[in-house]
Amino acid sequence: MNGREQYLFDLNGYLVVRSVLKDTELGALRQEVSDYGVDAALEKHSYLHAGFPREYYDDAEWSGADGYRYLQDSYLLDWGPAVRSLVAHPKLGPYLEALVGAEYRLDHSYGIFARGRTSSHALHNGATPFDPTQTYIFQNGQMYNSMVVVQFALEDVGEGDGGFCCIPGSHKSNFPLPADFADLDDLDEECRAQVVHVPMKAGDAVIFTxxxxxxxxxxxxxxxxxxLLYKYCHGSVQWEKASPFVAGDHEWTDRQRRALTGPYIGGRPQVG
Ligand SMILES: O=C(O)CCC(=O)C(=O)O
Incomplete structure (x- = not known):
């Protein structure tokens, strides 16, 4: 992570890394997503979150929140080798070390898919009120994040297309998000100007805290x-009950096994 990238991440709370995935990787990922049934499911419902365990479906608060539906009770990492290859992806390792620490671990992963017009997903989080599980601290000349997300774009996201957005700098805000921001579809001009949409090319990744x-x-x-979203925590931290969201007995590299190890810190090896 070079000086410019460090500056931008610290300033904004996110960073786009261009061309992380090669065309061959993208092709294999698209195939696995389609084989899993996402294409067919998008014919029935235009906004899907996929890769969560069954227990998420039974909670009325979560089912269909913000218009999305859960697609079957599968884990993303069980879909195939291409989605598994994104765990601790070698091009992103240096970013995860700089942002989470060399003993980072994958907490969970899932996919977000949309076709046609969908509703928005409400703004959430921010530095205030303080939440130790989703915080950003700069100390000892270093950035510390409780959790960072690597979101890979498998298709282009153009200006005006929608999708991921954030309020840059809000990971250091001293006041809570005002209620004026509650409905992303109905923001006044001043609030709308604070919300940044992040266009990407297929193969790019946005890393955000x-x-x-x-x-x-x-x-x-x-x-x-x-x-596809891969969420990483410090090696001592677990966010999701079913972390790291994988059921099958798959082949992993040594690096990936270290990144998939459950939370502990005494003597934990660096992912490397
Ligand atoms: O990119 C999106 O659709 C939003 C993702 C999100 O809210 C999250 O990762 O917590």
Whole structure:
């Protein structure tokens, strides 16, 4: 992570890393997503979150929140080798070390898919009120994040297409998000100007801290939205009960096994 990237992440709470994925990787990922049934499911419902365990479905608060539906009770990492290859992706390791620490671990992963017009996903998080599980601290000349998200774009996300958005700098805000920001679809001009949409090319990744206030603008792209999210915590931290969200007995590299190890810190090896 070079000086410019460090500056931008510290300033904004997110960073776009261009061309992380090669065309061959993108092709294999798209195939696995389609084989899993996402294409077919998007014919029935235009906004899907996929990769969560069954228990999420039974909670009325979560089912269909912000218009999205859960797609079957599968884990993303069980879909195939291409989605598994994104765990501790070698091009992103240096970013995770700089942002989470060399003993980072994958907490969970899932996919977000959209076709046609969808509702927005409300803005959430921010530095205030303080939440130790989703915080950003700069100390000893270093950035510390409780959790960072790597979101890969499998299709282009153009200006005005919708999808991931955030309020840059809000990972350091001293006041809570005002109620004026509650409805992303109905912001006044001044509030709308604070919300930044992040266009990406297929193969790019946006890395953001869970501490930054973020959400998603309603999808308007002519193409599908296809995003895979991998959420990393410090090696001592576990966010999701079923972490790391994988059921099958798969082949992993040594680096990936270290990144997939459950939370502990005494003598924990660096992912490397
Ligand atoms: O990109 C999106 O659709 C929003 C993702 C999000 O809210 C999250 O990762 O917590």
């Amino acid at each position: 869970e501490a930054v206030t973020h959400g998603a603008l309603g999808w308007r792209g002519a193409q599908d939205r296809s995003a």
